[in-house]
Amino acid sequence: xxxxxxxxxxxxxxxxxxxxxxxxxxxxxxxxxxxxxxxxxxxxxxxxxxxxxxxxxxxxxxxxxxxxxxxxxxxxxxxxxxxxxxxxxxxxxxxxxxxxxxxxxxxxxxxxxxxxxxxxxxxxxxxxxxxxxxxxxxxxxxxxxxxxxxxxxxxxxxxxxxxxxxxxxxxxxxxxxxxxxxxxxxxxxxxxxxxxxxxxxxxxxxxxxxxxxxxxxxxxxxxxxxxxxxxxxxxxxxxxxxxxxxxxxxxxxxxxxxxxxxxxxxxxxxxxxxxxxxxxxxxxxxxxxxxxxxxxxxxxxxxxxxxxxxxxxxxxxxxxxxxxxxxxxxxxxxxxxxxxxxxxxxxxxxxxxxxxxxxxxxxxxxxxxxxxxxxxxxxxxxxxxxxxxxxxxxxxxxxxxxxx
Numbered sequence: 001x002x003x004x005x006x007x008x009x010x011x012x013x014x015x016x017x018x019x020x021x022x023x024x025x026x027x028x029x030x031x032x033x034x035x036x037x038x039x040x041x042x043x044x045x046x047x048x049x050x051x052x053x054x055x056x057x058x059x060x061x062x063x064x065x066x067x068x069x070x071x072x073x074x075x076x077x078x079x080x081x082x083x084x085x086x087x088x089x090x091x092x093x094x095x096x097x098x099x100x101x102x103x104x105x106x107x108x109x110x111x112x113x114x115x116x117x118x119x120x121x122x123x124x125x126x127x128x129x130x131x132x133x134x135x136x137x138x139x140x141x142x143x144x145x146x147x148x149x150x151x152x153x154x155x156x157x158x159x160x161x162x163x164x165x166x167x168x169x170x171x172x173x174x175x176x177x178x179x180x181x182x183x184x185x186x187x188x189x190x191x192x193x194x195x196x197x198x199x200x201x202x203x204x205x206x207x208x209x210x211x212x213x214x215x216x217x218x219x220x221x222x223x224x225x226x227x228x229x230x231x232x233x234x235x236x237x238x239x240x241x242x243x244x245x246x247x248x249x250x251x252x253x254x255x256x257x258x259x260x261x262x263x264x265x266x267x268x269x270x271x272x273x274x275x276x277x278x279x280x281x282x283x284x285x286x287x288x289x290x291x292x293x294x295x296x297x298x299x300x301x302x303x304x305x306x307x308x309x310x311x312x313x314x315x316x317x318x319x320x321x322x323x324x325x326x327x328x329x330x331x332x333x334x335x336x337x338x339x340x341x342x343x344x345x346x347x348x349x350x351x352x353x354x355x356x357x358x359x360x361x362x363x364x365x366x367x368x369x370x371x372x373x374x375x376x377x378x379x380x381x382x383x384x385x386x387x388x389x390x391x392x393x394x395x396x397x398x399x400x401x402x403x404x
Contacts, residue, residue, distance in 0.1 A: 002166040006141060010124070010150065010158035011134040017158075019129050024109040024152065026073035030058075030081050032102045038089065048089060054082040074128035080112040080147075110151035117148040117162070124148070124160060135160065142166070154239035171307025175367055177265025181360025183319065183352050184272065184295070186286050190256065193356035194264065200352070201256060206249045207289040214241050249291050257298035265308050267299055268363030271315045311363045323347060324357040 012020060037057070038049045058078055062071040070078065091097035116127040119141050125132045126148075143164030150160050183191045189203040217238045224231035260267060274293050278284040296312075303310045321333045328344035338351050 003146070003163060004143070004166065005161050005163050006139050007159055007161045008124075008138065009136040010160050011136070012130075012158055016130055016133055020111075020150065020152070020158070022069075023073050023077055023111050023130075025105070026070055027077055027081050027111045028103045028105060028109065030070070030078050031085060033061075034082065034085050035100055035102060038085070051082050051086040054085065055079055058082075072129075074113070074130075076114050076116075076127070077111045080114050083114075084112070108151060108153060110149055113148045113150070115146075117145055119145065124162075126150070133160075153243060154236070155243050156236055156239075157243075171305075173304075173307055173309050175266050175309050177308075178263070179266040179268065179360055179364055179367075180260065180264040181268045181356045181358070181363060182260070183355040183359055184270065184290070184292050185352055186283065186290065188352060189290060190295075191352040191356045192260065193353065193360050195360065198350075198353040198356060203290060204248075204252055205286075205289060206245050206252070207285070210241055210245050214238070214245075217241055249289075250294070253291055253295045253298055257295060257302055261299060261302040261306065261308060266311060266363065266367070267303060267308070268311045268313060268359050269296055269299070270317070270319065270359060271312045273315055311366060313359060313362045313366065317358075317362055319355040319358040319362070320351055322354075322358050323349065324354050324361065 034049070034054050034057075037054070042048050058070070058075075061067045085100065088097065088100040092099050113126060118125045119137070120132060122135060122137050123132050124135045141162060141164060143166040146163040146165050148160055148162050150158065152158055178194060180192055180194045185191060186203060188200045190201045192199045192201075217234070221231060221234035221238050224234050272292055274287065278287050280287075296310075300310050302308075318329055321331075322329045323342040323345065325347045326342060326345040328342055330340070330343070333340065333351070339349065340351065341348050
């Protein structure tokens with residue numbers, strides 16, 4: 001059983017836009033109301049509210065005069081909010097996420113349909129009052145449609161993330177083939193070594209290309225009166241610039257990850273502590289703009305789908321400070337030092353190229369050593385260890401492929 005999410009663009013009519021806006025508002029209000037009730041209940045009793053406890057409050061709210069408008073929203077949309085809120089609390093108590101926050105009407109809006117969404121030609125039919133919505137389905141929805149999340153971006157575009165369930169399983173992972181090591185950086189986004197040659201892929205610096213345009217649009221928006229239609233229009237312009245940056249970044253990451261997976265059987269990367277690295281205020285913007293975590297996620301699901309292996313080595317492995325020729329390790333190597341000569345064998349090293357060679361060699365050593373050999377790698381053990389603890393409520397990994 002395999003699950004995959006496909007994101008498609010929606011083109012609702014004016015009437016459907018109004019219905020969706022009403023549903024967005026109901027879902028957002030119910031989330032904030034439920035979160036507030038959970039906080040109050042915990043202060044009074046020391047215990048929170050479960051999903052069933054939240055759902056039991058809905059019938060009474062729908063009959064009250066002040067909140068009778070909740071009855072106009074599709075019931076399963078509100079029930080999915082209760083489920084998401086209970087999961088958010090579970091993730092918080094298990095240490096996987098921060099405490100749930102209240103939602104604002106100024107940010108991204110979304111609702112979930114847990115069932116009863118059907119594809120009719122090139123359109124999607126939603127239950128309730130929404131009905132059939134025109135969609136641009138760029139990839140065939142060849143699986144069973146499960147949960148569908150409808151969202152509205154800050155730029156005013158509507159999307160549907162369709163979760164598909166496939167009966168066919170992924171190909172069994174195999175380590176028999178070409179191995180490549182990848183060192184991720186800022187100056188060069190990725191430095192790869194496949195045992196024969198070292199390749200460098202320059203960092204496109206997507207945000208830096210749009211910084212001047214973004215600053216100009218933000219200045220224009222800041223001069224508008226708060227709450228006015230002109231300010232809303234100006235903020236949409238700012239959101240479109242951010243959306244453009246996100247789209248070109250994802251396009252680059254998708255194309256590079258596809259190229260690497262197609263040409264190799266085993267991909268070895270470092271388990272980078274990105275959350276800790278962005279605390280350096282001098283490099284935080286540059287690191288955030290690269291999208292290392294997204295890139296590794298793209299490599300992961302592409303490898304899994306095609307029976308290939310993604311191996312993640314320890315983040316403390318001294319890949320840059322170790323000589324790839326004689327394995328001599330130097331004590332210090334500051335970030336501004338891009339080349340160095342090995343004191344033991346005299347080999348001249350490019351910092352990033354040497355790191356890519358060592359990452360590849362460490363990956364091969366892990367595959368051949370006892371406990372993480374080919375048999376274990378084929379079973380998926382010891383390969384791509386998950387960061388943190390696995391969610392108890394997550395039944396399977398979901399891969400998102402969106403047209404950009």
